[in-house]
């Protein structure tokens with residue numbers, strides 16, 4: 289009798305865990321096998337101790353709606369490469385409130401846009417570049433403000449040289465300064481020869497928007513990253 293209750297309890301907990309976390313774990317697992325892992329900036333970034341944060345892997349196809357990551361998931365042929373690299377300590381910022389100094393907060397996006405994203409022939413649409421920069425600024429300002437959501441108040445972009453489709457580029461985004469609710473940021477898009485193609489500045493303001501949504505998503509992600517091994521086992525069992 290006791291054994292039956294125990295088995296029932298285990299099945300219940302297993303089923304609950306599976307239902308609750310499966311979409312996140314699936315996203316995490318499927319992204320791990322993602323194609324196009326190679327690009328021109330890879331060894332440079334890896335030597336500089338940059339990592340692809342798990343949290344971003346999960347955002348790519350998580351059930352929580354996010355414009356850019358949903359776009360990538362739904363139109364995965366549009367970007368030949370889309371990789372986000374954080375300094376290895378920055379991912380910890382997602383899990384704690386301690387970061388040594390705001391001026392160390394920066395990240396890199398590497399992207400290679402397919403022809404689907406051209407405006408003029410073989411030239412990446414400027415609106416896509418604005419979106420990528422805005423998204424990088426959104427992540428950085430969120431982290432730098434102690435995980436308070438932020439909104440774009442101002443975004444300035446100077447398009448210096450055309451960005452070509454089917455070529456690798458790197459966006460470097462960083463915090464310039466923080467004054468109260470205001471987070472000032474800057475970004476540069478470089479080609480493989482380190483020529484500056486695009487420069488941007490942004491002002492993001494902390495807002496009261498969707499804070500609980502972000503917090504819930506982060507809480508789930510934190511739990512998933514701790515328990516993903518167990519979930520994978522549950523998933524394998526279900527298939528057997």
Ligand SMILES: CCCCC/C=C\C/C=C\C/C=C\C/C=C\CCCC(=O)SCCNC(=O)CCNC(=O)[C@H](O)C(C)(C)COP(=O)(O)OP(=O)(O)OC[C@H]1O[C@@H](n2cnc3c(N)ncnc32)[C@H](O)[C@@H]1OP(=O)(O)O
Nearest residue numbers: 343347350352422423426427430439440441442493495505
């Ligand atoms: C699924 C898994 C999730 C896991 C997440 C994990 C990790 C990564 C995380 C995170 C986050 C991820 C991604 C985020 C990605 C993308 C971000 C997208 C961002 C957007 O896509 S967001 C939509 C577009 N965006 C808007 O929709 C804003 C419309 N706008 C407004 O809603 C207001 O305009 C607002 C709220 C901005 C300000 O309004 P307000 O009433 O709160 O403040 P107020 O006006 O009083 O200004 C206070 C002080 O800022 C100065 N100030 C204001 N605006 C200025 C400007 N433009 N230029 C210069 N100074 C300005 C004032 O002059 C004053 O300055 P002072 O205090 O010195 O007098």
